[in-house]
Amino acid sequence: MSGDPHKTFYLETFGCQMNVHDSEKVIGTLVHEGYRQVETVEQADLILYNTCSIRDKAEQKVFHRLADYKKLLAQGKKFGVLGCVAQQEGEKIFERAPHVSLVCGSASYRNLPQMLVQLEAPPSAQPVSFDEASSRSPALSPAGRGISRSTTAAPPLARITGLDDRETDKCFETEFTARTNPHRGYITIIEGCDKFCAYCVVPFTRGKERSRTSESVLAEARQMADLGYTEIQLLGQNVNSYKDPAGGLSGKKRSFAELLAAVGEVPGIRRVRFTTSHPRDFGPDIVDAIDAVPSLCDHVHLPVQSGSDRVLHAMQRLYTREQYLERIAWMKAAKREISITSDVIVGFPGETEEDFALTLSLLDEVGYDAVFSFKYSPRPNTPSLELDDAIPDQEKSRRLEVLMSRQREIQIKRYKKYIGTISEVMVEGRNEARGQWIGRTSQNKTLNFTAPDDAAPKPGSYVAVRATTSFPNSLLGELVV
Ligand code: SAM
Numbered sequence: 001m002s003g004d005p006h007k008t009f010y011l012e013t014f015g016c017q018m019n020v021h022d023s024e025k026v027i028g029t030l031v032h033e034g035y036r037q038v039e040t041v042e043q044a045d046l047i048l049y050n051t052c053s054i055r056d057k058a059e060q061k062v063f064h065r066l067a068d069y070k071k072l073l074a075q076g077k078k079f080g081v082l083g084c085v086a087q088q089e090g091e092k093i094f095e096r097a098p099h100v101s102l103v104c105g106s107a108s109y110r111n112l113p114q115m116l117v118q119l120e121a122p123p124s125a126q127p128v129s130f131d132e133a134s135s136r137s138p139a140l141s142p143a144g145r146g147i148s149r150s151t152t153a154a155p156p157l158a159r160i161t162g163l164d165d166r167e168t169d170k171c172f173e174t175e176f177t178a179r180t181n182p183h184r185g186y187i188t189i190i191e192g193c194d195k196f197c198a199y200c201v202v203p204f205t206r207g208k209e210r211s212r213t214s215e216s217v218l219a220e221a222r223q224m225a226d227l228g229y230t231e232i233q234l235l236g237q238n239v240n241s242y243k244d245p246a247g248g249l250s251g252k253k254r255s256f257a258e259l260l261a262a263v264g265e266v267p268g269i270r271r272v273r274f275t276t277s278h279p280r281d282f283g284p285d286i287v288d289a290i291d292a293v294p295s296l297c298d299h300v301h302l303p304v305q306s307g308s309d310r311v312l313h314a315m316q317r318l319y320t321r322e323q324y325l326e327r328i329a330w331m332k333a334a335k336r337e338i339s340i341t342s343d344v345i346v347g348f349p350g351e352t353e354e355d356f357a358l359t360l361s362l363l364d365e366v367g368y369d370a371v372f373s374f375k376y377s378p379r380p381n382t383p384s385l386e387l388d389d390a391i392p393d394q395e396k397s398r399r400l401e402v403l404m405s406r407q408r409e410i411q412i413k414r415y416k417k418y419i420g421t422i423s424e425v426m427v428e429g430r431n432e433a434r435g436q437w438i439g440r441t442s443q444n445k446t447l448n449f450t451a452p453d454d455a456a457p458k459p460g461s462y463v464a465v466r467a468t469t470s471f472p473n474s475l476l477g478e479l480v481v
């Protein structure tokens with residue numbers, strides 16, 4: 001459906017790939033409902049933020065944005081807060097940012113079309129709730145649900161909420177996904193999380209774990225291949241706790257490793273990636289699948305969070321350093337070299353110098369190709385809020401610096417060994433200023449390269465590149481002609 005020029009929206013996304021892909025689905029849904037996406041808030045009738053609350057900083061960004069744009073309310077614009085902050089703060093957002101009309105958590109996106117209709121309706125018909133869960137246990141309900149709606153004065157603005165609680169078993173499946181990259185696309189295979197790591201808001205903001213049928217995932221993969229996509233990234237907070245719910249039309253229930261292999265065998269698909277894996281559910285069958293199916297990329301992101309058993313226990317990760325290293329050993333025994341990356345949190349309550357030293361030694365032992373490291377950030381509702389021994393922010397920053405510089409040294413050595421090797425890259429685009437093409441290897445490394453003018457590669461194509469120079473985070477090379 002083509003957009004109605006009178007209804008325009010601006011959407012800004014914060015946070016992880018799950019949020020980026022949710023936004024692609026939200027954009028597709030809005031466009032189908034007759035809205036047109038615009039590039040600036042000034043051009044938009046409806047301004048939406050798809051928010052992240054994984055750390056306090058991410059959450060604060062949204063409230064700053066909302067405060068900045070308050071003046072735009074006078075121009076008749078409407079504001080909506082989507083995603084994790086919406087789910088976490090619930091109706092409290094209306095108090096903190098009274099110019100907001102729509103608050104919708106990710107578990108309620110399927111109701112967006114009806115919410116949009118309400119948003120356009122005269123204010124007298126509101127407030128309107130699309131929460132299915134008002135009668136369920138308040139313990140797991142989003143914050144703010146307790147707010148009374150019996151305010152004496154009618155609210156001056158539309159106030160619409162979609163705040164399904166943890167118990168929802170609905171997935172957001174839509175045929176209207178506005179994919180932003182013409183060659184590489186995301187497919188959500190599992191939503192929510194049941195792990196309840198002590199520091200993490202995700203189980204509260206994204207609901208319980210619910211998997212799509214493997215048949216519907218495969219149908220989406222085939223459709224994408226038909227449209228010319230060659231790379232697929234399977235998404236979920238814990239992709240390897242995937243459980244095929246129904247078996248689909250064929251009646252076949254697939255494990256995560258089987259689904260991975262099946263997506264990798266879809267004709268036209270040349271690369272399959274997956275994120276994020278949880279060490280607890282990471283089995284050797286995933287490595288076997290990578291060995292057996294060449295289109296499965298030789299890269300695994302396996303967040304460890306800490307190298308100390310004491311801290312892992314306090315984090316409720318439910319694995320030990322030894323068990324984690326066993327998974328690393330499976331990967332290191334694979335036929336192709338698998339690039340391994342991780343997430344680490346420093347300064348978790350009670351983390352001693354000794355614990356931190358164990359994390360540093362784990363970095364040396366594994367030899368990661370990249371580590372995303374974060375200072376522990378206390379989050380609402382999470383069990384770690386109850387823990388004593390908070391680490392001062394200055395000390396968290398120091399540990400973060402030490403960790404990043406140790407990891408940089410490791411990467412300098414690791415990237416150097418690729419000099420002289422030839423890798424296939426997907427061409428992502430061109431950096432005109434540097435006169436280089438931007439490439440990505442199957443191991444998810446950036447390998448930029450030069451090419452003769454008469455052999456300029458096309459974005460989205462796959463070419464062979466010989467690495468000639470290494471940096472801590474990337475490689476530089478030349479096209480093999
Ligand atoms: N599901 C993934 C897993 O289990 O590893 C990670 C999801 S989370 C969006 C991404 C990363 O954010 C986590 O791996 C963790 O390192 C970090 N993170 C989550 N909660 C945090 C907190 N409260 N403070 C600091 N970092 C946090």
Ligand code: SF4
Nearest residue numbers: 193195196197200202
């Ligand atoms: Fe958060 Fe842990 Fe779930 Fe990952 S597994 S999303 S870190 S609770």
